[in-house]
Amino acid sequence: MRGAFYLGNKSFRVDDSPPLPPKTGEVRINIAYGGICGTDVHIYMGHMDHRIKMPQVIGHEMSGTVAEVGEGVTEFKAGDKVIVRPLIPCGRCPACEAGHYTVCHQINVLGVDTPGCFQGSWTVPAETLHRLPDDIDLKLAAVIEPAAVGAHALRIGQVTGEDYVVVIGAGPIGIMVALESKLKGARVLISEINPFRINIAQEFGMEVVNPKETDLPAYVSEKTGGAGADVVFEVTGLAPGAEMMTRPARSRGRIVIVGIFAEPAPVDLGRIMWRELQVRGVRLYDAVDFETAIPLVAAKAVPWERLISDVRPLERTQETFEEIERGANFMKVLLDCSD
Amino acid sequence: MRGAFYLGNKSFRVDDSPPLPPKTGEVRINIAYGGICGTDVHIYMGHMDHRIKMPQVIGHEMSGTVAEVGEGVTEFKAGDKVIVRPLIPCGRCPACEAGHYTVCHQINVLGVDTPGCFQGSWTVPAETLHRLPDDIDLKLAAVIEPAAVGAHALRIGQVTGEDYVVVIGAGPIGIMVALESKLKGARVLISEINPFRINIAQEFGMEVVNPKETDLPAYVSEKTGGAGADVVFEVTGLAPGAEMMTRPARSRGRIVIVGIFAEPAPVDLGRIMWRELQVRGVRLYDAVDFETAIPLVAAKAVPWERLISDVRPLERTQETFEEIERGANFMKVLLDCSD
Numbered sequence: 206m207r208g209a210f211y212l213g214n215k216s217f218r219v220d221d222s223p224p225l226p227p228k229t230g231e232v233r234i235n236i237a238y239g240g241i242c243g244t245d246v247h248i249y250m251g252h253m254d255h256r257i258k259m260p261q262v263i264g265h266e267m268s269g270t271v272a273e274v275g276e277g278v279t280e281f282k283a284g285d286k287v288i289v290r291p292l293i294p295c296g297r298c299p300a301c302e303a304g305h306y307t308v309c310h311q312i313n314v315l316g317v318d319t320p321g322c323f324q325g326s327w328t329v330p331a332e333t334l335h336r337l338p339d340d341i342d343l344k345l346a347a348v349i350e351p352a353a354v355g356a357h358a359l360r361i362g363q364v365t366g367e368d369y370v371v372v373i374g375a376g377p378i379g380i381m382v383a384l385e386s387k388l389k390g391a392r393v394l395i396s397e398i399n400p401f402r403i404n405i406a407q408e409f410g411m412e413v414v415n416p417k418e419t420d421l422p423a424y425v426s427e428k429t430g431g432a433g434a435d436v437v438f439e440v441t442g443l444a445p446g447a448e449m450m451t452r453p454a455r456s457r458g459r460i461v462i463v464g465i466f467a468e469p470a471p472v473d474l475g476r477i478m479w480r481e482l483q484v485r486g487v488r489l490y491d492a493v494d495f496e497t498a499i500p501l502v503a504a505k506a507v508p509w510e511r512l513i514s515d516v517r518p519l520e521r522t523q524e525t526f527e528e529i530e531r532g533a534n535f536m537k538v539l540l541d542c543s544d
Numbered sequence: 545m546r547g548a549f550y551l552g553n554k555s556f557r558v559d560d561s562p563p564l565p566p567k568t569g570e571v572r573i574n575i576a577y578g579g580i581c582g583t584d585v586h587i588y589m590g591h592m593d594h595r596i597k598m599p600q601v602i603g604h605e606m607s608g609t610v611a612e613v614g615e616g617v618t619e620f621k622a623g624d625k626v627i628v629r630p631l632i633p634c635g636r637c638p639a640c641e642a643g644h645y646t647v648c649h650q651i652n653v654l655g656v657d658t659p660g661c662f663q664g665s666w667t668v669p670a671e672t673l674h675r676l677p678d679d680i681d682l683k684l685a686a687v688i689e690p691a692a693v694g695a696h697a698l699r700i701g702q703v704t705g706e707d708y709v710v711v712i713g714a715g716p717i718g719i720m721v722a723l724e725s726k727l728k729g730a731r732v733l734i735s736e737i738n739p740f741r742i743n744i745a746q747e748f749g750m751e752v753v754n755p756k757e758t759d760l761p762a763y764v765s766e767k768t769g770g771a772g773a774d775v776v777f778e779v780t781g782l783a784p785g786a787e788m789m790t791r792p793a794r795s796r797g798r799i800v801i802v803g804i805f806a807e808p809a810p811v812d813l814g815r816i817m818w819r820e821l822q823v824r825g826v827r828l829y830d831a832v833d834f835e836t837a838i839p840l841v842a843a844k845a846v847p848w849e850r851l852i853s854d855v856r857p858l859e860r861t862q863e864t865f866e867e868i869e870r871g872a873n874f875m876k877v878l879l880d881c882s883d
Binding site for chain 1 (some may be wrong): 737813820
């Protein structure tokens, strides 16, 4: 079987990657599709070289089928369709002791800290697996992981069907947050400036405002009888998003930080105080978030396939990352790992 | 009776201020002491001239005795010791409709938007009054208002006796937050750089660290077994406090913004996301916060008199504000309004 090995210096080599027989408590999966995540792009750019043991197969968004199970594994059998929750918390740090596994101080993220899923065969601990319905389309199943990120953000943000939700940034995660909020019954407004992303959001039937053309806070105020948004999701990780996020929120409204900020950004703490706003950071997901996301995707609650910009063979890994680096208009690209 | 009228341009005039007979639902109070608050200093500096109808008596921290009651007022009688919660929410805006009166969009703050307490006699709606115990020292009672600010911050920050609390900034409000957290049984660490404030905090038996001399996050980590603080209160309103506040907090820890930020400050949103931190803004107080603060002060739970740097006649209003502007080492100065 083949695997895409990250070599450092913005380069991959696709090479033989022999299947690893599962040890006790492990499962070997035949990977169907691997999705390219922003984290993978950060790895490609060299931002995370201190965590990678090169050459290393990366990737952590996937779908697949159980090939064989190790000793002691009774919950899964060959042929089961599965997805991996690619986290192994340490279980011993103060965050784990408090039950906050997603913010474990020494978390092992599969595909970052250890080998990942951009290969034909992947061997992982059984406790990281979630079972999928037998009839699920494995292409769609590859978007469950980002849907679980969205489910986690909605859970921490306590989104309900009564809420008016603003989502700043309609990349793959932002659009997941928006779609899942709408599926909960919330009124949802997306703030986005990129025409490609605006178009996709509108294809999903979402309301989109370009904040360079429309006064977003005034628009939200008008739509909410002067109250403001119940929940604002910041999903850009950029300073203009941080500047905007406090402005449309209602008194005691919730702001959820989903975007990854590489550096401190100016925030209007005066307004946070003045309106008693609540800000919550969210990271990764818990098992329950996968259990929320799986039926949403399996039931085709929305046409998830619109999020998949292309499906490519593993051999095209290098050129795909280069295209992404050049700013190609992709939402989600899947690598076909099954060859 | 006399009153201290703000004239604009950093000047006060102490002049006759005739008592206003209480109308229906109102109470006239003989003011004992008025405390000078940071907001009063902002008014003196001209920052709030758009809200003041000059010449206007200002001031909203006080203690006093009921002089007479208007028609329909049955809960109070002449001679009752009282304190005013100087807020009249509009009752109609979206924040009020949601029950969030402290963040009313058109709140009337007595002493800012309408005449205040730096005068011998003050007539206010009965619903703004809280009754005090008959034997309370009216000098101490004048610090109940800032204690209610602290009580509100603790309530929103959900401080418990199990918590490790860091308070950044030991001005009058910061020290209230620290003292009240300690009274709840929490372990409390104050971060402060001003020697005068460090000294007062230590006189109260509080642990203080100067972050210019000690690595505060490392110190907190060591004291909490690597976990970090459960709650961090930012009470400076300044950029170094905003920079510090995210660093000592534990995973999913609470950061409470109490300080008034005049402009946006850089915040490490990456860490807020990485540790799933919670940030809450707090403003003013509700009635319940006064009911929490009154017994703490009445019972002399700590030697509150240490917070009172001086008691001065109303005639010295002008020179006192000038001293504060020059950076005088005051914690709380009371104006004796009873002459």
